[in-house]
Amino acid sequence: MSDTTTGILDLGPQTRIVARLAAAVRDEQLADGTPCPAYPVRTMLGHLTGLAAAFRDAARKDLGPTTDTAPTEAEPRLGPDWRTELPRVLDELADAWRDPAAWTGMTRAGAVDLPGAVAGAVATDELVIHGWDLARATGQEYTPDPGALQASYAFLLAAADDPSRGGGIFGPVVPVPEDAPLLDRALGLSGRDPQWAGSAEA
Numbered sequence: 392m393s394d395t396t397t398g399i400l401d402l403g404p405q406t407r408i409v410a411r412l413a414a415a416v417r418d419e420q421l422a423d424g425t426p427c428p429a430y431p432v433r434t435m436l437g438h439l440t441g442l443a444a445a446f447r448d449a450a451r452k453d454l455g456p457t458t459d460t461a462p463t464e465a466e467p468r469l470g471p472d473w474r475t476e477l478p479r480v481l482d483e484l485a486d487a488w489r490d491p492a493a494w495t496g497m498t499r500a501g502a503v504d505l506p507g508a509v510a511g512a513v514a515t516d517e518l519v520i521h522g523w524d525l526a527r528a529t530g531q532e533y534t535p536d537p538g539a540l541q542a543s544y545a546f547l548l549a550a551a552d553d554p555s556r557g558g559g560i561f562g563p564v565v566p567v568p569e570d571a572p573l574l575d576r577a578l579g580l581s582g583r584d585p586q587w588a589g590s591a592e593a
Contacts, residue, residue, distance in 0.1 A: 403485040404536035409522045410478040425528035426587045437467030443480040446514035449500040450493035461502040512546045519543040520581045547580035
């Protein structure tokens with residue numbers, strides 16, 4: 392649940408959703424495509440593992456290799472122990488952001504210095520959007536945590552309205568009807584086509 396007086400959002404419900412999705416991925420699906428053209432399922436899982444560790448350390452203000460590496464520097468690699476590592480770092484991520492201090496002051500993630508509250512918003516958005524990526528690519532049902540989805544939508548809407556960002560965070564904004572479900576509107580703002588089917592539904 393979120394604390395509306397402080398702006399703190401408990402990421403635990405969303406990290407648990409992502410962990411459940413990952414646990415259901417079959418080995419034969421690791422090479423399948425995802426809504427991120429350059430990221431097959433294997434790479435998406437590696438990205439989720441890396442971002443969970445990076446934003447965990449950003450929350451702790453434990454700056455170093457995990458927070459100082461830009462996302463474009465190297466392709467995410469999926470380690471052999473990912474089935475135990477990913478849920479562990481997701482739990483650690485959620486726990487780190489339960490500390491009110493994580494949302495204050497400055498920190499760093501992806502080699503970018505940014506306010507703690509912004510880092511928390513980015514982490515939330517990554518979990519919501521990439522959770523959908525993983526679910527859609529592997530043919531799973533997906534209902535994100537309502538608080539995380541609302542925060543993700545607000546973050547993406549602000550980013551899309553910022554001329555300096557050039558549109559969506561992950562790609563050009565995809566037009567979605569105003570009366571579409573909130574998840575679909577968030578996906579459109581992120582540059583996703585909510586109707587993406589891919590190999591899981593081919």
